[in-house]
Amino acid sequence: MKYALYGLPCAGKTTVFEWLTIPVVHGSTELNRMASGRFSDLPDTEKKSLRIRYAEQLKARTGNFISDGHYSFLDDVAFTDADGELYDVFIYLYCEPEIISERLKSSDKNRRFAELSIERIRKWQSFEIESLRAECHKHNKDFYVVKDISADELQAFIDSIENGFSSFGLAEDIADQIMHFYPQPCDIHICDGDKTIIEQDSFRVCTGGHVTHVFDGNFYTGYQAFQFTKEVENLSYDTEKLSTVDLNGTIFGMVADKNYVILSSGIKLLWERLAEQFTLKNVIADTLISADTKYFVVKLLQEKGYTVTAYGDGKNDYFMLKQADKGYLYIGKYLSRSLRDSDLSGISLVYDRFPYILADNDDSIADDIAICKSDSGVNGAMLADAHIRLGRKLGEVMRGFIPNVNSDVIVLERGGRFFGDGVYTGFGGTFYSYNPKTDALPDIQQGLAVIVDSVINTGKSVLDMITKLKKKNPEIEIVIVSNVIQNDAVDLLQGYKVFAVRTSANSFIGSRQSTQKNGKGPDTADRLFNYID
Template sequence: MRYVIYGLPCAGKDYLLSRMPFLQHIKGSEWLNTQSDNRFRELSKEEQDDLRRQFIRYVNGIGTGNVIVDGHYAFPEGDGYRQAFTDSDGDCYDVFVYLDTPMDIIHERIQSSDKNAIYSHLTISELQAWRDHEVSELFGEVLRRGKEFILLDNDVESIIRFMKGLADGSVLTAPQVSRMNADKVINAASGKRRIVLSDGDKTLTVEDLTKSVSIPEELKVHKAFQGDRYTTYQFWKVRQPYASLNDLDDRYAPALSNVHFDKSILDDLSKVDGLKVIVTAGLEDLWSKAAVLSGVMDMAVGSKANGLDNMSQLGKAYLCRYLKDAGFEVIALGDNMVDYYMLMEANKGYVIAHVKKNASLQNTVQAGTKLKQPAYNQIKFEGVEEVDSIHEDIE
């Protein structure tokens, strides 16, 4: 596979790449400077873009193997940003990685960097705005193309183990996981042409069932999802503690015996003609048991306890996309930002609010959305159209 890694100046990409001998590192900036006699920054935008396209042709000509390129997405210019990313970049790479180093660390490093002195005047808030622009725009480009997007933190040892797993194929990307699960769902459809994809935790249940499974406190990975990071890396990271436990079935039992399903949602879905699938970023084997207990849902797909197959934010969206491409009508339900792009991909998507209403999703849908919500749900998202029931709305 071909990887590209982005990040702000002084994010630490060079050090990180030096710790990954299992990936062939191609220095993009070095190649561009060599080809332009070290005058790359002096070239016009058109000349720079043309040279970048030549570089992509060079990368595409390398052949098989795992190759990683360090790149730049955009640069501050005036009141906005000048984009370095081209369509050729988007078409070339399979996995797009962003090293999301804390802004205070980047700011401190830039102050003592001769190479990046040009950015020394930027404040932490201006660096944050630059980062937010890059992550948002890059995520959109990747989503449109159906590829993998990874947000990394500054936990170097975990990053190396994760990236090695991607490189040797033991850890699957979002498109790979979604293709595999789409095949499972299609095989289970048995002639049905409508599929309901519903999140599990706090959509079908009152509580977060996955978090209800007891694991030792010292094994918990805290704050992995902070900042709405819901990529394959985050789910791989939080699954690692489960992989070390050999008594998961025993740990599942108390959580399942105390699960509280949202009876209104289940009653509504029971009247929908179609295959009903729980799509969870939580544990698939736990939710497969919960599907049986629900009496309504037919099956579950999600993350494996060993952390090798993970249903991420993009994974949910691509599963929905693949099923639509296969000719199915897809109805989707969810309660937070992990589900949002799945809901937007669906023929019809429904948000389900709960007591601890997801603030990020509220802000997103309030800005305008095609999504709807059932009127019988006691808690509502503001700015979202209400329908009497899901089953009546889709008929």
């Protein structure tokens, strides 16, 4: 087996190598030797050529060995296709950005990176992990991220691989099992177990809330599955508590009459009981199933002519959902923390459409709500400040419910301006300012559009806007956000997720006047821009 150990400069690869028993090849040293000691001075084209030659030499080498490597140097990618084809297993040594930052400052060899910010190091490391993972997915290679690992622990993991552990190999076995269930290529629905086909996490239910820290790095590679399997092997489970578990009617209703498989990374014993309890068929459960295993299962089935629809709720399902012909992410009430910085474009969202009203959940905003009310007498900058604060607070809450990566925030002018600024700073996404009276509707191509206005009265104009958006992009998800929304509008918009600071039964026509009378009242935009007479 040919192993590659990747990681940022100063991540600790050299230190780990000193104590491994598997033969070690120092890639940087070998490249420098091949370049007569001047590798760093070579033009980029010659560096690439030399790296390819080095990979070809290693490919001809027999026996097990591990070589270090660098995927990139900031934006300069050093990885080649020859590297992707050479190694059987890719291991990435993760190190906290704060630690790498301190090490870089004291490293003569890496002085050119000494001034990098911690955030830049974090993004660099994330880029390498995501890119290497994609390469391994392309080449059907195993990819493992290790963190805080000693040489002895790494060697023990390598020994386990030598003895047959493999995320891809497990995927091959599972794909064969699924093809035994459904021998002829067909439409198959692969559904995650915990928090997808059932509402709860069966492991936590039956262990009294046992908390694992194995997945804290949010990597979900086979190494984390390997660690988790070792952690739980001696735990006991109170299976009687499975009676408190609920079947997820929404997801089960989507697969019940289909050719489905439950593919769980949970405890096999618990899922055997759950299969009986809910009369579930074709349940496959194994704690060694990682996010990459699930991805490869889908890919292998597709290569055999199957069409795959996948369902999941978290990062362990993410790559499966992305690879599937159709992927459904079950959000329920809250978006999994593991996915809050993930690109969910192309994945359909299944979530609770019940309106979220901030005032019902946060007493600290009462003063700002009082400022915003039409009879407060507060206009201009002080009112705008309150709108911004409330918008930011609501935007921060929204991040726990819906994805903000590849989401478009469309702020309706003029009344939605300051509230929309707050929502944007709290939530994120891509910002669009839109005045329905003068502007063409933004050309929204991403998966989620967030429509923001300060006040929604009847909701009819919002529905008209949604119709136009869906005419351009029928698959787009719509979320509606408002400072205050009339009760009747909540009912009209019940097919969409609504976030609002508060609801109101008070309705009037906006006008440039300071008080309510004769069915008219202070216009929100005029109040914000201090135009009230």
